[in-house]
Amino acid sequence: MGEHELSPVRGPESSPRSSVSRRRFLGRSALLAGAVAFGDGILDVARRTAAADGPGTPQPPPLEEKRTVRISNWPLYIDAKTVQEFEVATGFKAVYTEDVNDNNEFFAKIDEPLKRGQSIDRDLIVLTDWMAGRLIKLGYTQPIDAAKFPNKANLVEALRGVGFDPGRVHSVPWVSGMTGLGYNPKRLGRELTSVNDIFAPELKGKVTMLTEMRDTIGLVLLGEGADPAKCTLAEAKAAAAKIKKYREAGHFRGFTGNDYAADLAAGNIAVAFAWSGDVQGLTKDNPDLRWVAPKEGAMLYSDNMLIPKTSDRGDLAAAFMNYVYEPAHAAQIIAAAPYLSPVKGVDAELAKLDAGLAKSPLVNPPAEVRARLHVFRWLEDAEDKELNKAFQDAIGA
Amino acid sequence: MAGIAAGGSRRSALAPYLLLAPGILYLLAFYLVPALSLARTALSPETGPWYGGLQHALSDYGMHLVRSFQYALTATVLAALLGYPLAYAMAFRAGRLKNLLLGLVMLPFFTTFLVRTLAWKTLLADEGLIVRALGALHLLPVEGRLLNTVWGVLGGLTYNFLPFMILPIYVSLEKIDRRHLEAAQDLYGAPASVFRKVVLPLSLPGLLAGSLLTFIPAAGDFVNAELLGTPNQKMLGSVIYGQFLTVRDYPLAASLSLLLMFFILLLVLAYTRALGTEDLA
Numbered sequence: 090m091g092e093h094e095l096s097p098v099r100g101p102e103s104s105p106r107s108s109v110s111r112r113r114f115l116g117r118s119a120l121l122a123g124a125v126a127f128g129d130g131i132l133d134v135a136r137r138t139a140a141a142d143g144p145g146t147p148q149p150p151p152l153e154e155k156r157t158v159r160i161s162n163w164p165l166y167i168d169a170k171t172v173q174e175f176e177v178a179t180g181f182k183a184v185y186t187e188d189v190n191d192n193n194e195f196f197a198k199i200d201e202p203l204k205r206g207q208s209i210d211r212d213l214i215v216l217t218d219w220m221a222g223r224l225i226k227l228g229y230t231q232p233i234d235a236a237k238f239p240n241k242a243n244l245v246e247a248l249r250g251v252g253f254d255p256g257r258v259h260s261v262p263w264v265s266g267m268t269g270l271g272y273n274p275k276r277l278g279r280e281l282t283s284v285n286d287i288f289a290p291e292l293k294g295k296v297t298m299l300t301e302m303r304d305t306i307g308l309v310l311l312g313e314g315a316d317p318a319k320c321t322l323a324e325a326k327a328a329a330a331k332i333k334k335y336r337e338a339g340h341f342r343g344f345t346g347n348d349y350a351a352d353l354a355a356g357n358i359a360v361a362f363a364w365s366g367d368v369q370g371l372t373k374d375n376p377d378l379r380w381v382a383p384k385e386g387a388m389l390y391s392d393n394m395l396i397p398k399t400s401d402r403g404d405l406a407a408a409f410m411n412y413v414y415e416p417a418h419a420a421q422i423i424a425a426a427p428y429l430s431p432v433k434g435v436d437a438e439l440a441k442l443d444a445g446l447a448k449s450p451l452v453n454p455p456a457e458v459r460a461r462l463h464v465f466r467w468l469e470d471a472e473d474k475e476l477n478k479a480f481q482d483a484i485g486a
Numbered sequence: 487m488a489g490i491a492a493g494g495s496r497r498s499a500l501a502p503y504l505l506l507a508p509g510i511l512y513l514l515a516f517y518l519v520p521a522l523s524l525a526r527t528a529l530s531p532e533t534g535p536w537y538g539g540l541q542h543a544l545s546d547y548g549m550h551l552v553r554s555f556q557y558a559l560t561a562t563v564l565a566a567l568l569g570y571p572l573a574y575a576m577a578f579r580a581g582r583l584k585n586l587l588l589g590l591v592m593l594p595f596f597t598t599f600l601v602r603t604l605a606w607k608t609l610l611a612d613e614g615l616i617v618r619a620l621g622a623l624h625l626l627p628v629e630g631r632l633l634n635t636v637w638g639v640l641g642g643l644t645y646n647f648l649p650f651m652i653l654p655i656y657v658s659l660e661k662i663d664r665r666h667l668e669a670a671q672d673l674y675g676a677p678a679s680v681f682r683k684v685v686l687p688l689s690l691p692g693l694l695a696g697s698l699l700t701f702i703p704a705a706g707d708f709v710n711a712e713l714l715g716t717p718n719q720k721m722l723g724s725v726i727y728g729q730f731l732t733v734r735d736y737p738l739a740a741s742l743s744l745l746l747m748f749f750i751l752l753l754v755l756a757y758t759r760a761l762g763t764e765d766l767a
Contacts (some may be wrong), residue, residue, distance in 0.1 A: 193732045294629055294716075300732075336717050342634050343716055356613045357633055477733060485717025486728035 157182040158405035162215045163189045163392065165370075166263065168425035175412045181405055191346065192220040192301075199397070203229040208399045213406040215263045219303060221393040222253025222467065230259045231398045237407035240414035243433045248391060252467055261410055262391040262431035264366075264423070267380075267454070267462060268304040269387035271353055271363025275377045284312035284383040287360050288335060295359035297342050297349045298332065302480045303465035304388050305332070305344070308362055311385040317465045322472050326479045333483035344484040353378065369427040369451040380451060382458045389462035391431065427452050521747075528740035543741035547725055551745060554721040555753070557636075558705035561643035562651075565700050566693065568644070569651035573692075574685075576652075577659035588656070591649050599646060603713050606642050607633060610714070638714035639721075643704050650699035658692025659685070694761050698754060705750055722746050 164187040172185045189195045195216065199209045204227075216224065224230050235241065244261060254260045270281055287296050298305045307317035309328040335341060342358055343349075349361040350368075354375045368380035396406045412418055413432075420438035423430045427446060430439075440447040450458060468476060531538045544551070576587045594602055609616055610633040617633075620626050629635045662685065670680040708723030722742060729739035 191732070193734065197731055197734055294631065294634070339629075339716065339718055341716060352607075355608075355611050357607075357611055357631075478735075481728060481733050485720050486725065486732065 155182040158212045158402055158409055160185045160213045161188050161211050166426050167422055179408055192217050209397055211397055212400040212402040214395050215392050217390050217392050221260050221395055225254055225259045229398055230395045231403055232258045234407045237404050238411045240411045243414050245431050245433055248431050260393040260395050262393050264428035265391040266428045267365040267387045267389055269382045271368045271380050272360045273377050274379055277359055282384050284308050284385050292359050293340050297345050297358050297361045299362045300344045307388040307465045317463050325476050329479040329483040336485055365451045366428040382461055386461040386463050389464050524740045527736055528744045539737050539741040543738055550722045550725050554705050558701050560640055561704045562697050562701045564644040565648045565651040569648055570655055573652050573655035573659055576656050591652050603642055603709050610638055634716045636719055639711050639719045642710035642714045647700040647704050651696035654695040655692040658689045662688045
């Protein structure tokens with residue numbers, strides 16, 4: 090946790106292959122392999138250092154230390170320039186670390202220190218809705234200073250009133266993503282429309298689901314005709330039981346983080362539960378790949394920026410939020426990490442950067458797709474524990 | 487004079503302890519203390535008897551435990567079958583190539599374990615060369631693929647731990663006094679019986695050490711099963727990883743770790759008792 094100085098600031102363009110990466114331990118290892126295979130350097134600390142003293146920046150007096158905001162985010166969730174440009178624009182220093190690979194794993198790291206009120210050496214962290222909700226409920230976060238964050242007005246209406254943080258006092262979304270089916274229609278020889286296609290007998294051994302419980306259980310529930318936003322615990326556990334039955338019969342190739350992406354591109358997997366942004370990234374090298382929101386519906390999640398309660402630099406974190414909520418800056422991020430932006434006015438800015446991407450249904454889903462997006466319902470701690478246990482058992486973890 | 491002599495001998499009596507101290511302190515701090523804390527986590531359940539957690543772990547994940555040992559044992563046997571002839575050739579037949587071959591055996595260590603295993607994913611890919619060649623020869627297993635099957639996992643385990651088998655065997659073969667071989671030949675020993683009665687027994691310590699160095703890490707490994715298998719090939723190491731980091735059921739994870747340690751210890755003791763350890767050094 091303390092080694093953030095060694096961590097990379099890097100954008101997806103540094104390796105075309107790795108622009109698909111997002112989640113989990115295995116994801117990081119695939120990334121490592123990708124980087125080694127392509128021979129490009131992962132670490133690019135020098136670039137950041139150079140930018141901090143870049144031309145045009147007034148040099149501060151040598152004895153006065155620059156104030157630094159320390160950020161933890163998921164891998165490949167940002168472009169290469171935003172952090173430097175933030176430093177130039179604000180005069181603050183930013184250390185941006187891509188060390189969030191899994192909500193549960195990250196929580197395991199920060200839980201103890203935050204419980205004891207100790208610093209986690211981070212001023213801004215990005216976690217998925219349900220985990221953001223848990224942190225807020227545990228009192229691990231501090232409110233965002235609205236005076237330092239005028240661009241909060243740019244937050245889209247749909248994401249303003251979330252159950253876990255009414256009024257968005259403690260959190261604002263970084264980006265949102267959709268979970269649906271990823272596949273290659275050419276290789277498969279047909280189009281997929283239903284979640285339940287993943288259970289087709291001829292696909293035995295050629296499919297994967299995600300280790301992210303709410304995404305996988307949510308999609309299976311949709312296939313069963315249930316609504317993940319309102320499901321009972323019994324329904325969710327029945328979905329887990331269905332997964333377990335198929336897993337035991339050898340139907341699944343595996344349960345993955347973002348590492349399904351490489352296997353999907355290589356043809357080892359025919360159909361995967363997949364994140365929209367990942368597949369959008371993959372299509373650069375594999376134009377045949379496709380992501381679809383199944384007719385029964387797809388899952389929608391957001392990853393949210395939070396300020397840990399033990400941070401003494403909440404003002405800097407708010408300044409960073411304010412910076413990335415400027416539509417032009419948000420568009421620059423989306424151009425590299427093609428997810429759904431929570432910032433109003435980003436479409437026009439994105440069209441200037443990448444007209445094709447701005448029209449992509451993955452970045453800008455049509456209304457009929459938006460109508461089919463579901464958010465997994467809030468689970469109380471006891472429910473979460475019980476369902477997680479059933480789910481881990483189902484996926485054979 | 488007597489005083490100085492006594493002082494000198496006292497110093498030399500202390501010397502072994504002083505030499506041992508850094509290692510002992512290190513192990514105390516970074517092995518024994520965590521191991522005890524692990525045992526305490528495993529053996530102090532909130533309710534029920536002290537062994538409740540172990541019982542629960544064994545009934546839920548006994549299959550993973552058995553599978554871990556099956557895979558580790560198979561990988562060890564495969565590594566011995568592949569490694570022994572290679573070590574033999576290196577020690578007795580390689581001539582000037584010896585150092586080159588030794589270097590080649592160690593070469594994989596210059597790449598990290600994880601990346602080597604990921605490379606296997608590429609090698610075994612469904613549309614890769616190996617699978618297509620085997621498919622053409624009708625040699626593929628029932629799954630019709632190698633990646634994410636038991637064969638993939640066993641192959642990965644064997645490959646990753648093979649050098650740990652080869653090197654100790656090589657060292658023990660290399661150490662054999664060549665005059666023993668000449669003596670055996672002079673006594674009209676046929677090559678096969680020279681091998682069976684002289685070379686093999688003298689190389690047993692290496693084989694034993696190699697087996698332990700392969701079996702123990704293979705039994706606790708989770709990378710191969712995770713990357714080259716499906717959830718149905720999951721080994722205990724994966725379960726422990728998931729329980730510690732994802733489910734965060736620390737008592738269960740600690741119980742599983744303790745069980746793994748206990749059974750490895752048991753098997754290793756039985757093994758060394760059967761083959762004898764006095765020659766290991």
